[in-house]
Amino acid sequence: MVFFHWLSTNGVNILATLFLLGLLIVVHEWGHFVAFRRFRVPVEVFAIGFGPALWRRPLASGTELRLCPIPVGGFVKPDEEAARAARPFAKIVIALAGPTMNAVAGALFLVLLALVQGEVHTAPEVGKVVAESAAATAGLAAGDRIVVVEGSPIDTFEALATALHARPGEATQITVERNGVRLELVVTPDPETGRIGVTHSGATWSRPLGPVAAVRYGIAEAWDLTARTVSGFVQLVTRKVDASAVGGPIMIFQMATQAAHFGVATLVHFMAVISIALFVFNLLPIPPLDGGHVLFGTIEAVRGRALAKQTEEWVQQGAFLLLIAFILFVSYHDVLRIVR
Numbered sequence: 151m152v153f154f155h156w157l158s159t160n161g162v163n164i165l166a167t168l169f170l171l172g173l174l175i176v177v178h179e180w181g182h183f184v185a186f187r188r189f190r191v192p193v194e195v196f197a198i199g200f201g202p203a204l205w206r207r208p209l210a211s212g213t214e215l216r217l218c219p220i221p222v223g224g225f226v227k228p229d230e231e232a233a234r235a236a237r238p239f240a241k242i243v244i245a246l247a248g249p250t251m252n253a254v255a256g257a258l259f260l261v262l263l264a265l266v267q268g269e270v271h272t273a274p275e276v277g278k279v280v281a282e283s284a285a286a287t288a289g290l291a292a293g294d295r296i297v298v299v300e301g302s303p304i305d306t307f308e309a310l311a312t313a314l315h316a317r318p319g320e321a322t323q324i325t326v327e328r329n330g331v332r333l334e335l336v337v338t339p340d341p342e343t344g345r346i347g348v349t350h351s352g353a354t355w356s357r358p359l360g361p362v363a364a365v366r367y368g369i370a371e372a373w374d375l376t377a378r379t380v381s382g383f384v385q386l387v388t389r390k391v392d393a394s395a396v397g398g399p400i401m402i403f404q405m406a407t408q409a410a411h412f413g414v415a416t417l418v419h420f421m422a423v424i425s426i427a428l429f430v431f432n433l434l435p436i437p438p439l440d441g442g443h444v445l446f447g448t449i450e451a452v453r454g455r456a457l458a459k460q461t462e463e464w465v466q467q468g469a470f471l472l473l474i475a476f477i478l479f480v481s482y483h484d485v486l487r488i489v490r
Contacts, residue, residue, distance in 0.1 A: 171421075174421065176198055176224045178251055178432070181250055182247050183196050185244040185247035186226065186228050188243075189236055191232045191233050191236055191240070192211075192213075192232055193211070193212075193213045193229070194228065194229060195213065195225070195226070196224070196226050197224050198216065198217050198218065199224060200218050201218045234459070238450040238456075241443060241447035242443075242444050242447040242451075245441075245447065246440065249428070249430075252432070253376070253425070253429040256422045256423075258368075259419070259421055259425065260371045260375075260419075260422045261368030264364035264368040265361065265368075266415070267356050268358040268364075269359055270355075271305070271307075271308070271355055272350050272352075273295065273305075273306070273307065273350070274295060274296045274304050274307045274310040275294070276349075277292060277351035278292060278348065278349045279347060280348070283346060283348070284337050284340060284346040288346070289335055290346075294326045296310055296325070297325050297327055299322060299323075299325075300317070314344055315339070318340060318342065320338065321337075322338065323336055379426055379430045437465050437466040438473055
């Protein structure tokens with residue numbers, strides 16, 4: 151009964167999430183489709199969704215367009231022999247086309263948000279105060295807005311964090327607005343981290359942007375998001391972040407559903423985050439991923455001939471099993487987080 155109540159309450163959000171996540175995969179596959187066509191590699195099937203075809207239509211190019219009932223993605227099936235016979239440069243471009251479309255989609259999402267919302271910033275308003283932290287000792291409380299640090303005006307939570315991190319272990323004068331009254335407090339950031347033990351409230355403010363400025367801002371946000379995503383993968387590979395902390399498909403779906411609950415703008419921003427993550431993830435040099443195909447194409451270009459078909463298949467099957475094992479591992483921890 152609880153499950154059906156949850157389903158009836160969140161049904162629209164779940165459908166919206168499935169559609170948008172599926173859309174990101176279709177956009178990815180469309181990139182591959184266009185690249186295959188550009189290099190004259192026949193495409194046998196372009197499917198939207200998974201499962202048995204509900205509707206199919208042959209295109210003039212000879213490709214069969216399919217509409218399938220499970221709206222969580224799609225796939226492109228090229229002529230296998232023609233794809234294998236393509237030049238190394240063509241193989242590399244075809245492999246890169248899918249992730250590139252995800253990067254473009256992510257940037258477009260962020261540009262759209264910038265056009266509609268303007269330049270959005272997180273307000274320097276306290277959400278929670280960690281017990282026995284520097285903030286608690288200083289007398290900070292939830293709802294306080296920190297407007298000045300050591301005489302410098304503060305208008306964003308990011309600026310607040312930067313100002314405090316620059317003063318580890320130093321007594322710092324701050325001005326706080328509380329219920330319309332300004333208070334002067336002294337807080338000493340942690341000597342090692344520069345943190346004081348607060349989270350932001352989630353309150354935001356925005357600055358309107360013109361069309362050109364919105365495009366620049368959206369692209370800059372996409373670049374920053376890409377850099378942070380790459381940094382996250384590097385930290386994972388170098389074991390600075392435990393793999394159990396990584397979210398899998400279950401966590402992504404759960405977060406997407408929550409984003410849909412908070413409104414269209416939040417969901418669109420989350421789609422931008424996922425689209426950029428797909429761009430970076432698919433470029434990893436693991437054979438089942440597009441980065442793996444780039445690796446094979448590069449090896450072929452250097453050697454002057456492709457790897458033996460059986461060798462490629464063995465490498466792909468082994469890497470695919472490792473990838474599935476990793477997905478199962480992170481999904482297991484997703485379930486543990488939900489249960490706990």
